[in-house]
Amino acid sequence: MGTLPTIIPNSRARFNNSQEFDVLPRVESCKSVREMKQIHAFMIKAKANRAPLSFRLLCAKITSVLQHVDLVSSKEIIFSYACFLVKLCGQNYVFNFNSIIQSLASCKNSFNATMGMYREMLLEGFFPDTYTIPHVLKACSESESLREGQQIHAYSIKTSLASNVFVKNTLMRLYAVCGIIKSVEKLFDEGPDRDLVSWTTLIQGYAKMDYSSAIDAFFRMNWIADEMTLVVVLSACSKLRDLNSGKKIHAYMDHHKIGVNLDVFLGNALVDMYLKCGQIDFARQVFDEMPTKNVVSWNSMISGLAQQGQFKKALDMFRMMQNMGLKPDSVTVVGVLNSCANLGMLELGKWMHSYINKSYIKADGYVGNALVDMYAKCGSIDQALEVFQAMKRRDVYSYTAMIVGLAMHGEARRALDIFSQMLKMGIKPDLVTFVGVLSACSHAGLVEEGRRHFEDMSRLYDLEPKTEHYGCMVDLLGRAGLISEAQEFINKMPILPDAFIWGSLLAACKIHAKVELGESAMEKLVEMEPSRDGAYILMSNIYSSANRWRDALKWRKEMKKRNIKKTPGCSSIEIDGMVHEFRKGEKSHPRSKELYKLLQVLTHQLRNYGLDQNFVWY
DNA sequence: TTAGGGTTAG
Numbered sequence: 001m002g003t004l005p006t007i008i009p010n011s012r013a014r015f016n017n018s019q020e021f022d023v024l025p026r027v028e029s030c031k032s033v034r035e036m037k038q039i040h041a042f043m044i045k046a047k048a049n050r051a052p053l054s055f056r057l058l059c060a061k062i063t064s065v066l067q068h069v070d071l072v073s074s075k076e077i078i079f080s081y082a083c084f085l086v087k088l089c090g091q092n093y094v095f096n097f098n099s100i101i102q103s104l105a106s107c108k109n110s111f112n113a114t115m116g117m118y119r120e121m122l123l124e125g126f127f128p129d130t131y132t133i134p135h136v137l138k139a140c141s142e143s144e145s146l147r148e149g150q151q152i153h154a155y156s157i158k159t160s161l162a163s164n165v166f167v168k169n170t171l172m173r174l175y176a177v178c179g180i181i182k183s184v185e186k187l188f189d190e191g192p193d194r195d196l197v198s199w200t201t202l203i204q205g206y207a208k209m210d211y212s213s214a215i216d217a218f219f220r221m222n223w224i225a226d227e228m229t230l231v232v233v234l235s236a237c238s239k240l241r242d243l244n245s246g247k248k249i250h251a252y253m254d255h256h257k258i259g260v261n262l263d264v265f266l267g268n269a270l271v272d273m274y275l276k277c278g279q280i281d282f283a284r285q286v287f288d289e290m291p292t293k294n295v296v297s298w299n300s301m302i303s304g305l306a307q308q309g310q311f312k313k314a315l316d317m318f319r320m321m322q323n324m325g326l327k328p329d330s331v332t333v334v335g336v337l338n339s340c341a342n343l344g345m346l347e348l349g350k351w352m353h354s355y356i357n358k359s360y361i362k363a364d365g366y367v368g369n370a371l372v373d374m375y376a377k378c379g380s381i382d383q384a385l386e387v388f389q390a391m392k393r394r395d396v397y398s399y400t401a402m403i404v405g406l407a408m409h410g411e412a413r414r415a416l417d418i419f420s421q422m423l424k425m426g427i428k429p430d431l432v433t434f435v436g437v438l439s440a441c442s443h444a445g446l447v448e449e450g451r452r453h454f455e456d457m458s459r460l461y462d463l464e465p466k467t468e469h470y471g472c473m474v475d476l477l478g479r480a481g482l483i484s485e486a487q488e489f490i491n492k493m494p495i496l497p498d499a500f501i502w503g504s505l506l507a508a509c510k511i512h513a514k515v516e517l518g519e520s521a522m523e524k525l526v527e528m529e530p531s532r533d534g535a536y537i538l539m540s541n542i543y544s545s546a547n548r549w550r551d552a553l554k555w556r557k558e559m560k561k562r563n564i565k566k567t568p569g570c571s572s573i574e575i576d577g578m579v580h581e582f583r584k585g586e587k588s589h590p591r592s593k594e595l596y597k598l599l600q601v602l603t604h605q606l607r608n609y610g611l612d613q614n615f616v617w618y
Numbered sequence: 619t620t621a622g623g624g625t626t627a628g
Binding site: 133165199201228370435 | 619620621622623624625626627628
């Protein structure tokens with residue numbers, strides 16, 4: 001038995017209304033059911049137990065203890081104590097039950113406890129009212145317990161409680177989170193007494209799947225929106241990349257004098273909308289105007305910039321966030337790792353990895369997948385495998401990141417091994433997984449295996465191959481020298497071949513010196529992408545390889561005529577946490593002398609291995 | 619005494 005807390009110096013002291021508040025902090029600080037009982041005994045003694053405020057606080061405390069107790073038996077004891085209290089405290093039993101049900105429903109993962117208390121209420125012969133039902137439905141929505149929610153819905157109809165606007169709105173919310181939009185619409189259309197919450201819930205329901213309907217509903221609404229409604233509709237605009245509606249809503253906010261300075265959620269939603277719509281400067285302006293920023297505001301900027309391909313800016317934002325002394329969370333980490341992966345910043349990526357370990361962020365889920373991807377893209381394939389293998393839970397994203405990473409590193413066999421592991425684990429591959437699988441087959445020249453996987457896509461996994469997959473197959477057949485088969489494959493494609501497909505065929509023609517077929521592929525490419533430099537160079541090289549110098553020159557001249565410049569070869573190197581980019585012909589880097597020396601050494605080494613001229617920097 | 623909100627992937 002531990003030491004009991006001293007509740008009050010003199011328990012014989014008289015307890016009046018003004019002193020009641022002295023008890024409240026003590027209720028808040030007790031840590032076990034024993035301490036709660038002690039306080040409660042004191043309250044009974046002091047005749048304060050009938051005060052609703054104290055009772056509500058006691059309910060909240062019981063709830064919090066319930067949430068933190070691991071042992072089922074202890075939970076049961078506390079639960080029965082809660083029931084006992086409901087009956088003991090005051091005479092307004094329905095109110096007491098409502099209070100404790102509300103407290104329970106407001107906690108996470110409390111569905112069973114909430115429903116248990118609700119059942120207890122019914123068993124005791126008390127009738128739920130328009131306060132009880134919304135609390136219980138809240139718990140149902142949180143745990144997406146549709147069946148139980150539907151039972152409550154049926155009960156509400158039978159008892160006429162369903163006509164109450166609070167009941168109706170929470171029912172709408174239940175169906176909205178369960179994705180049953182028809183029921184949301186039906187409830188919304190039913191009653192005349194819909195309010196702003198009804199509209200927000202309807203918009204929220206649409207925003208789960210049909211973003212345009214969410215935006216339409218917003219503009220149909222005959223109430224002035226508040227911050228919550230605006231957040232929901234702005235989020236729909238972000239997902240739809242609908243800048244036009246997003247701007248209209250921003251103007252609406254200005255018109256109704258709803259500013260981002262009052263609500264951090266609204267500011268974050270606006271920043272996210274502008275970023276998703278590619279309006280970096282507007283996003284930055286809103287962000288700078290926000291007087292209060294939280295970790296989500298910074299995360300929105302970091303991940304939004306990364307999504308727009310502005311990886312350096314994303315990392316600058318991360319540095320600013322650190323300078324402000326804000327603690328990054330798992331979402332920040334994912335945005336930063338994504339930027340590191342795309343910039344090849346292995347050192348910063350490693351630093352993030354050690355930060356994750358130190359800050360007890362779980363390296364599973366999004367974070368684990370981002371780590372695997374970062375290591376794979378930064379060339380540390382073994383580290384990627386290490387993280388992948390240490391992950392407790394792996395999903396389709398984890399496996400795909402690993403498969404694509406291995407395929408990129410030319411480790412086709414290992415990529416295909418991971419793929420079969422994935423299937424054994426019962427994880428269904430998706431379209432991106434197959435890009436990895438097919439490119440692995442292509443790099444390793446595994447024609448038959450590639451063909452089989454391609455067929456399996458639709459046959460076993462109900463996945464319709466996209467142009468990337470057809471491109472991989474053309475590449476696979478082309479590299480293996482099966483050029484006419486590749487051509488036939490293109491002719492039979494059910495979708496229109498794009499530049500990627502013709503480019504693959506052209507590349508195969510280069511390897512296997514097929515001039516005529518190359519010419520026809522080139523014709524298509526010029527039609528589709530007249531200003532892309534790669535095809536002209538490939539075609540010119542095909543002619544050169546066939547000693548047709550005049551034709552080769554013709555294509556070079558064609559490039560000049562069309563004012564197409566060859567994209568300079570680009571490489572980057574990370575020194576002291578900074579990425580330095582070099583383009584062929586560039587001499588003006590601030591640390592060029594120092595780096596030039598380093599690059600000369602690298603170039604020399606590459607030449608020693610007989611590597612391609614493209615690796616030579618100037 | 620009650621209902622509705624934002625950021626993350628291959």
